[in-house]
Amino acid sequence: MCTKIVLIVGASGVGKDTLLKEIKKDLGKNFHFIKRYITRKPDKSEKNYYLADDAFELLKNNSFFLSTWSAHNNFYGIAKNSIKKGINIISISRSKIKDFENVFDNVYTINISVSKDELRNRLTLRARESKEEIEQRLNRTYKNIEAKNLIEFNNEGSLNNTSKSFLKLLNEFKNNKDKNENQIYRNS
DSSP states (O other), X not given: OOEEXXXXXXXXXXXXXXXXXXHHTTSOTTEEEOOOEESSOOOTTOOOEEOOHHHHHHHHHTTOEEEEEEETTEEEEEEGGGOOSEEEEEEOXXXXXXXXXXXXXXXXXXXXXXOHHHHHHXXXXXXXXXXXXXXXXXXXXXXXOOOSSEEEEEOOSOHHHHHHHXXXXXXXXXXXXXXXXXXXXXXX
């Protein structure tokens, strides 16, 4: 099997990690969930490698990472040696899609989204930010996502329903040789 990269992107709070955690047990051995290196404290819904800022910087300076970015005063990275044959599922910043498209032939980007009201509710429940910080986050405007193979995925609804739809979508990467056009994936 060839190497495929499935990038998971979307605003903080749309449920990327929750979806991935929910469907992980139902995917076969050809799927690899790539752990990120992160300099913030662990979140209960994530499984990543957590580092101090200086350790992250040391790895970055020694070309350990394929891609790095910063968000909300934290650093994130994907190790070069973490990519395997098969389908690699990686949660990254939207700004880093090209890092993967420049290295790999089979890169697909899934943009997870929810409505502004739903995002406000989720960010409030998560309780990482103040009310003012949440409103600032909600009022940000984002450029269109530039990706060769972009799939939009709406993550509103019950976790049971959205995870089934997400699982179906990911299994299509195993069953299909190539997706070569932008599309919208509707939960059904």
